[in-house]
Amino acid sequence: xxxxxxxxxxxxxxxxxxxxxxxxxxxxxxxxxxxxxxxxxxxxxxxxxxxxxxxxxxxxxxxxxxxxxxxxxxxxxxxxxxxxxxxxxxxxxxxxxxxxxxxxxxxxxxxxxxxxxxxxxxxxxxxxxxxxxxxxxxxxxxxxxxxxxxxxxxxxxxxxxxxxxxxxxxxxxxxxxxxxx
Numbered sequence: 545x546x547x548x549x550x551x552x553x554x555x556x557x558x559x560x561x562x563x564x565x566x567x568x569x570x571x572x573x574x575x576x577x578x579x580x581x582x583x584x585x586x587x588x589x590x591x592x593x594x595x596x597x598x599x600x601x602x603x604x605x606x607x608x609x610x611x612x613x614x615x616x617x618x619x620x621x622x623x624x625x626x627x628x629x630x631x632x633x634x635x636x637x638x639x640x641x642x643x644x645x646x647x648x649x650x651x652x653x654x655x656x657x658x659x660x661x662x663x664x665x666x667x668x669x670x671x672x673x674x675x676x677x678x679x680x681x682x683x684x685x686x687x688x689x690x691x692x693x694x695x696x697x698x699x700x701x702x703x704x705x706x707x708x709x710x711x712x713x714x715x716x717x718x719x720x721x722x723x724x725x
Contacts, residue, residue, distance in 0.1 A: 564577060575615075598636035661673075
């Protein structure tokens, strides 16, 4: 079955291209949708979906950005798809460091505030950046290296989801920190 689907991928992509081009008068969206089909189908038809997705995430995020930009005219905030690369790294390797947690928390806050900021229920007294948060708000992303370097300078400190391993690594980290100070 996989071989039949893979052999018909060029026809499927041509169908989507022509459908979006002639049917919806959006040729650019059709072109990028047709290009995006190849990595998506190779991921879905793979035996190791997580590994294949992780390795192709830079290409996928680039194609998604081009699709959002040229197909839908949404380059902004479409650039956010590039953050799928470090997020897929965290998910695939399953080792969570404090630096990665800081990244996820600050980035999630940035995206959340960016989308909520322009809505009508956001208080006017908190709109210090005018009507849009995205442009001056990106400065808060600088908090990621600042907090990471001040509070978590040791890159060796990682923990997994095993509670016993977490206790062991935490004790080793405290011992190594006591020796340095």
